[in-house]
Amino acid sequence: MLETTQSFTSLVLRNVKPALASPTLSTILSPWFQNPHFATPTRASDLALSLDLSENNLSGGGGTLLADLISRSPRLRRDVLKLNQCSLHDDSLDAIVAAVAQCDSLSALHLEDNDGSPPPKSIFFSSPAVLRHAPGDAFVKLLTKQVQLKELYLSNSHPQSRYPLALLRAVVHSLGTTNSTLEVLDISGNGGGDDVAKCVAAVLPKTSCLRALFWDGNHTTLAGFRLVQEALRRNQSLRIMPVPVQDTRESIERNQATVETREGPTGVMSSMVFRDDAYDKADVMRRSWLQSGPADLRQSWSRGLDALSDVPPSSDNNYTSHSVDA
Structure with missing residues (x-):
């Protein structure tokens, strides 16, 4: 059904119990993402997809699988992607953001209550190549490419899930680039101190879209x-x-x-x-x-x-x- 539907444009799979396993995720999303009716439309009124996977643990394999599914359907028109409170850490978060950056279109990306930092153990087992990447690199690519992203939500309501300051800096400074199309940004609750205020102050005179x-x-x-x-x-x-x-x-x-x-x-x-x-x-x-x-x-x-x-x-x-x- 999902590979042929012309009207089933919104899918909500929040807090699925038992836990949403990677094969199950692939079985559900792969045909939906490959549906030719949802390819990049020629008219503004054509269909766009909205997906909410919030409150599912997508750390590790789940996040990587989702990134792969997104990468395999770059011309799919997406409206909203919600991945709030999905335990997305450094590698899985970067993979998803990098995949989204390859898409032709996405209006709103919700990544609230995800900290964007690797768990302590993964730091010691990560390769030097992985450690060389700054936390905000994937976001910089996303926000400076012509993907027409209008809204980005990175707020956090729990101290243990705050995004690192390096990522916040990268996101805010990207707003000052000529390619940025972002109109709405939420970085609330991340405890970045006056360093965040400095970044905001530096970019406000440069942005014309926000x-x-x-x-x-x-x-x-x-x-x-x-x-x-x-x-x-x-x-x-x-x-x-x-x-x-x-x-x-x-x-x-x-x-x-x-x-x-x-x-x-x-x-x-x-x-x-x-x-x-x-x-x-x-x-x-x-x-x-x-x-x-x-x-x-x-x-x-x-x-x-x-x-x-x-x-x-x-x-x-x-x-x-x-x-x-x-």
């Missing part, structure tokens, strides 16, 4: 926020970028009385977002912002940072912030 950026939960300090605020003045494309105040939640709560007196109970908070840990709920929140973002992003940021400037520094933070020269 219209939405979510990056709360990166332990950004006020100094990092101000770097981004200055860069935002030199960007014309961005329309949605909630002030990432999750890192300063406790300070804001302590100073809530002052904020409410000056701005009213919702004046500042309406321009900020506190993320929910579940990526499904986060997706709903993102869609809401994408459909009805703040009327004036730059004014919203100014109000938010003015409020944060009045918050006394917290002495009980459980992380180390990098210093940034404002």
Whole structure:
């Protein structure tokens, strides 16, 4: 059926029990991916595939198999590929991203709650050739090739599944290339510190496609926020970028009385977002912002940072912030 259907365009195989074995995955996806009706269309209204394999363990052989299946059907028109919480580590993640980069088209790629780092043991058993590859190499190739990728989601809700800073840097800096078509990026919850803010500040004046950026939960300090605020003045494309105040939640709560007196109970908070840990709920929140973002992003940021400037520094933070020269 899957090799001949003309209407079965969306496949959801989330959290399959018992575990989704590689032969089973191949049996299901191979005929679907080879269906000639889903080849690259000539009209914008033609069919495109949406696949959700979230919450299945695709580390090792599963991820490699999926990458191979994708590589064998490069002309297939894909709309959305969701691989959230799939235990994708360095090698399997790179294989999948490299395979996607060979495709003619993909609109949205979801890789949330995957850390992108090899398990400790694999570091010692990896070949020198593997270790020479930087964590973000595959993403750089994906984001700088003409694959028409519009949305990329790399957020994390668990400390143990954060993407490494080297990968985040590579992804953000790729936005400044002339070939980038990315419009929406979410790197929230990765704890990258002010280094992430520096990358964002460096790329904002260069990008002309990006219209939405979510990056709360990166332990950004006020100094990092101000770097981004200055860069935002030199960007014309961005329309949605909630002030990432999750890192300063406790300070804001302590100073809530002052904020409410000056701005009213919702004046500042309406321009900020506190993320929910579940990526499904986060997706709903993102869609809401994408459909009805703040009327004036730059004014919203100014109000938010003015409020944060009045918050006394917290002495009980459980992380180390990098210093940034404002």
